[in-house]
Amino acid sequence: MKTINKISILALIIAFACAKQETVTPDDMVEAAKAEVNIISVEQANDIINGEEIYNLIDVRGPQEHYYGYIPGSVMIPRGSLEFSIGSKDFWEHEGLYEPEKDEIFVLYCKKGKRSILAAQTLQKLGYTKVYVIDGGWKKWELTYPEYTEKDLKKLGGGDSHEEVGGC
Amino acid sequence: MSKKIRIFIGSLFASVIFPTAAIFIVFWFSSQKNEPQTIDPVLRADHIKSVDHSEFEVLQQEFESPHEVTEACVGCHNGRDNEIMQTAHWKWEREAELPNGRGVHNIGKKNLLNNFCTGAAGNNGSCMRCHIGYGWKDKSFDFGDPTNVDCLVCHDNTETYFKRSGEAGMPATTENATLAQPVPDYNYVAQNVGLPTRHNCGVCHFYGGGGNNVKHGDLEEALLECSKEVDVHMSPDGADMVCTDCHKTENHNITGKHYGVSAMNKNRVNCEDCHGNAPHNDRIIDGHFEKVACQTCHIPTYAKVNATKLWWDWSSAGRLTDDGHSIAENDADGNHNYLSIKGNFVWDDNVEPEYQWHNGTADHYLLEDTISTIPVKINELFGSYTDTTAKIVPVKVHRGKQMYDTEYNTLISMKLHAAEKGEGAFWKDFDWDTSAVLGMQYNNRPYSGQWDFVETEASWPLNHMVAPKEQAMSCTECHSRDSRLANIDDIYVPGRDHSRFLDNLGNIILVLTILGILVHTILRIAFYKKRHHAH
Amino acid sequence: MINKFYTPYNRFWHWTQMLMVILLSVTGWEIHGTYKFFGYQAAVSIHNAAAWGFIILTIFSMFWMALTGEWKQYLPTMNKMGAQIKFYLSGIFYGEPHPVLKSRHRKLNPLQRMVYFLILMITIPFQIITGLIYMYFHLAKNAIGIEYMRDTAILHTIGAFLLIAFLLVHVYLVTTGHTVWSNIKAMFTGYEKSEEHAELEHQ
Numbered sequence: 001m002k003t004i005n006k007i008s009i010l011a012l013i014i015a016f017a018c019a020k021q022e023t024v025t026p027d028d029m030v031e032a033a034k035a036e037v038n039i040i041s042v043e044q045a046n047d048i049i050n051g052e053e054i055y056n057l058i059d060v061r062g063p064q065e066h067y068y069g070y071i072p073g074s075v076m077i078p079r080g081s082l083e084f085s086i087g088s089k090d091f092w093e094h095e096g097l098y099e100p101e102k103d104e105i106f107v108l109y110c111k112k113g114k115r116s117i118l119a120a121q122t123l124q125k126l127g128y129t130k131v132y133v134i135d136g137g138w139k140k141w142e143l144t145y146p147e148y149t150e151k152d153l154k155k156l157g158g159g160d161s162h163e164e165v166g167g168c
Numbered sequence: 169m170s171k172k173i174r175i176f177i178g179s180l181f182a183s184v185i186f187p188t189a190a191i192f193i194v195f196w197f198s199s200q201k202n203e204p205q206t207i208d209p210v211l212r213a214d215h216i217k218s219v220d221h222s223e224f225e226v227l228q229q230e231f232e233s234p235h236e237v238t239e240a241c242v243g244c245h246n247g248r249d250n251e252i253m254q255t256a257h258w259k260w261e262r263e264a265e266l267p268n269g270r271g272v273h274n275i276g277k278k279n280l281l282n283n284f285c286t287g288a289a290g291n292n293g294s295c296m297r298c299h300i301g302y303g304w305k306d307k308s309f310d311f312g313d314p315t316n317v318d319c320l321v322c323h324d325n326t327e328t329y330f331k332r333s334g335e336a337g338m339p340a341t342t343e344n345a346t347l348a349q350p351v352p353d354y355n356y357v358a359q360n361v362g363l364p365t366r367h368n369c370g371v372c373h374f375y376g377g378g379g380n381n382v383k384h385g386d387l388e389e390a391l392l393e394c395s396k397e398v399d400v401h402m403s404p405d406g407a408d409m410v411c412t413d414c415h416k417t418e419n420h421n422i423t424g425k426h427y428g429v430s431a432m433n434k435n436r437v438n439c440e441d442c443h444g445n446a447p448h449n450d451r452i453i454d455g456h457f458e459k460v461a462c463q464t465c466h467i468p469t470y471a472k473v474n475a476t477k478l479w480w481d482w483s484s485a486g487r488l489t490d491d492g493h494s495i496a497e498n499d500a501d502g503n504h505n506y507l508s509i510k511g512n513f514v515w516d517d518n519v520e521p522e523y524q525w526h527n528g529t530a531d532h533y534l535l536e537d538t539i540s541t542i543p544v545k546i547n548e549l550f551g552s553y554t555d556t557t558a559k560i561v562p563v564k565v566h567r568g569k570q571m572y573d574t575e576y577n578t579l580i581s582m583k584l585h586a587a588e589k590g591e592g593a594f595w596k597d598f599d600w601d602t603s604a605v606l607g608m609q610y611n612n613r614p615y616s617g618q619w620d621f622v623e624t625e626a627s628w629p630l631n632h633m634v635a636p637k638e639q640a641m642s643c644t645e646c647h648s649r650d651s652r653l654a655n656i657d658d659i660y661v662p663g664r665d666h667s668r669f670l671d672n673l674g675n676i677i678l679v680l681t682i683l684g685i686l687v688h689t690i691l692r693i694a695f696y697k698k699r700h701h702a703h
Numbered sequence: 704m705i706n707k708f709y710t711p712y713n714r715f716w717h718w719t720q721m722l723m724v725i726l727l728s729v730t731g732w733e734i735h736g737t738y739k740f741f742g743y744q745a746a747v748s749i750h751n752a753a754a755w756g757f758i759i760l761t762i763f764s765m766f767w768m769a770l771t772g773e774w775k776q777y778l779p780t781m782n783k784m785g786a787q788i789k790f791y792l793s794g795i796f797y798g799e800p801h802p803v804l805k806s807r808h809r810k811l812n813p814l815q816r817m818v819y820f821l822i823l824m825i826t827i828p829f830q831i832i833t834g835l836i837y838m839y840f841h842l843a844k845n846a847i848g849i850e851y852m853r854d855t856a857i858l859h860t861i862g863a864f865l866l867i868a869f870l871l872v873h874v875y876l877v878t879t880g881h882t883v884w885s886n887i888k889a890m891f892t893g894y895e896k897s898e899e900h901a902e903l904e905h906q
Contacts, residue, residue, distance in 0.1 A: 033442075065500040068500035142514045143514050146479045146481060153497060167297070167333060167378055168284055168285030168376075175893070175894060176891075179892045180715070183891045183892075184891075186715045188722070190719045190723075191726065193751070193756070194753045195749065196725070197752040198745070346858045415742075452751075455840075458841055554850065617901035643742075643743035643747070648736055662735070662736070662852075663735065663743060666736060667857075667860070670860055671860075672863065674860070674861075674863075674864035674866075680873060696798070699798055
């Protein structure tokens with residue numbers, strides 16, 4: 001009887017050890033988060049931007065990506081500090097904005113729409129109720145509305161470079 | 169008792185074991201998969217060089233000009249000059265019958281417009297660097313002179329031979345050589361010639377549009393040495409094939425051609441040339457062959473290493489710094505997304521293709537055409553579901569905005585390149601009107617002086633960067649509600665399409681059925697209870 | 704008295720058919736795009752294999768019916784049809800006996816006869832034919848000159864809805880035997896206490 005007990009305990013331990021080793025890939029994480037968040041098209045995002053309701057357009061990419069090109073009117077909150085910045089009065093004051101309420105619209109984007117899905121999941125956990133992710137992210141926006149974009153290269157240091165690339 | 173056991177065993181077999189076994193057989197059958205066919209290609213690399221060119225005295229002479237090298241080549245390889253001079257590589261045009269009764273035209277890079285630098289003709293110094301001749305500076309170029317043929321650009325096996333930029337196909341000379349673009353060592357190059365390598369083809373075909381991977385999206389310098397994931401054919405870890413292993417060549421006539429510049433379904437290279445038309449050994453997957461090109465599933469994304477240009481907005485070009493310098497700005501990935509000389513761009517990598525029907529024929533915006541649609545179709549691939557020769561193919565669509573004549577309603581050929589300022593080229597003087605005047609003049613086209621910008625699009629079918637079979641698209645990329653084939657609307661794709669009406673009607677019927685059952689059940693229970701209470 | 708209603712083959716046919724139909728439905732709706740379960744490719748393979756299983760089973764069963772004369776039981780009749788409908792609409796609530804007594808050579812009541820006849824003669828062949836056209840569309844396209852898969856797919860979907868509606872009602876009516884479990888038990892074992900006998904016992 002005792003041996004049977006021992007064996008079953010051992011089996012349990014092995015089962016637990018195996019279960020613990022089970023890790024997921026980043027794509028699995030995105031896939032899992034996808035089911036929980038609201039994904040909208042660039043056209044829908046454009047409707048929100050041009051709509052009546054208050055919205056917060058958040059670029060979750062880093063400064064080395066953001067300033068090279070972003071959707072006009074967006075606030076950059078890199079995903080690394082998102083949880084802390086989003087509810088920080090200081091952060092919003094620094095941006096020259098008031099701190100948004102948790103039931104306001106948040107439209108998130110990144111380069112192609114993976115990071116923003118994870119970021120949206122985080123915001124929802126923090127209690128934000130109307131969080132949307134732009135499908136395809138900045139790249140999709142840039143391709144759909146190439147003339148409705150902004151950049152701020154001065155923030156990256158260095159001004160305009162003088163370089164010519166001719167030929168076709 | 170024994171009868172009960174008999175009944176029990178009988179039930180077990182007739183009602184449980186045999187039916188379950190039947191289902192297991194079904195599952196077993198459904199899991200039976202044949203292995204796909206594999207191909208063992210015969211590679212050009214296996215070709216054994218028959219002579220050592222360094223032994224030939226004629227190639228040891230002091231060459232004064234590249235033309236003399238050609239003369240030496242033709243001295244032994246007689247007749248080859250005539251072969252090459254029949255090809256589109258030399259003529260930059262070929263006779264083609266345009267679809268829809270638009271007649272026979274000589275079309276090619278020589279005279280077609282595009283939505284990159286708008287067209288080669290008139291910008292010869294820059295564009296004709298990729299012509300296989302020496303010095304197609306202007307219309308006076310002699311297409312009948314064999315010594316104008318550049319043998320080396322295709323047959324150099326040393327990777328040291330280059331044409332100089334801005335010289336219409338001439339290599340650097342002692343007068344214009346720079347550190348980066350030196351005079352080629354003709355003896356070294358000529359003594360080390362052979363079949364074209366990836367470098368030879370790539371030097372032009374990878375850099376079309378003014379930079380790596382700008383034009384094609386599936387042809388770029390990463391293919392010189394890439395992983396299997398990028399291109400299963402060309403990777404050293406894969407089949408390690410070179411361009412001419414598929415683009416088989418006889419008498420300098422290279423098979424395969426691109427629908428950016430050709431119209432007829434002739435002289436093509438197809439996957440099935442090697443793989444046959446049922447390579448999967450799976451009836452359902454092979455059945456797709458009738459309507460779906462191999463490329464559609466096997467090139468799930470393109471521009472897998474470096475980004476490709478997807479949007480080119482000329483209307484923003486010409487912005488200069490306060491002191492008159494031209495500007496170059498990058499996007500976050502380090503690709504130019506603004507150049508004063510060219511305007512705004514959008515680049516992307518790992519791009520999902522768009523999908524179109526294609527039967528191998530294409531129409532083109534010809535120099536004499538007027539604008540009939542917006543966006544203007546630089547080229548148009550033909551085909552539809554009912555066309556038995558058409559298949560769904562993956563396409564890179566390059567969109568942009570470029571100059572057009574608002575009076576004559578025509579796309580404008582721009583004069584972009586010149587050696588010096590003051591010659592009226594846009595890249596030097598940034599004057600739209602002069603650029604249009606000169607560009608149209610060179611192409612013998614009327615220009616009213618009124619211009620604006622119009623949206624255009626060009627379709628570039630994708631054929632390269634075939635992924636390993638494990639990375640081929642899964643069924644649900646197309647067979648699901650958010651199908652990649654959203655644009656293909658003349659077919660029924662199971663999983664993507666459904667009749668909303670039928671589904672709603674069916675669901676209502678099922679719901680009503682269930683409701684009816686529930687009501688019946690409740691009534692039965694209620695009446696049953698009533699009856700038994702009464703007792 | 705215990706009566707034998709269902710021969711072993713009859714039961715094998717019934718339960719195998721049930722499993723096939725469940726499998727075909729689950730994979731069919733996945734192919735339709737309603738949900739993801741097996742994975743699309745697997746769903747298609749299973750659906751096609753099950754379809755062939757179903758076809759083979761149907762052929763066997765047709766032989767069985769022809770050879771044993773069972774087919775006669777599926778001929779529709781209007782005799783007592785009204786009584787049967789009335790039973791389901793009211794009599795059943797008052798605990799009235801079934802108007803048509805079940806026997807070895809009359810397993811089905813008039814309503815069942817009608818419905819099963821329609822299912823066996825129309826819906827199932829319809830599903831098999833549209834299914835085969837769907838499965839071998841390239842061949843069918845040229846052979847019978849249809850252009851679009853859409854029509855075939857929609858017809859096949861209509862059949863699927865009808866069969867599922869039938870299935871729901873059928874499963875429910877199983878519980879309307881002499882007792883809730885008596886019908887399903889009979890389908891498993893082949894035997895059932897006859898209602899007549901049971902009624903007598905009851906009294």
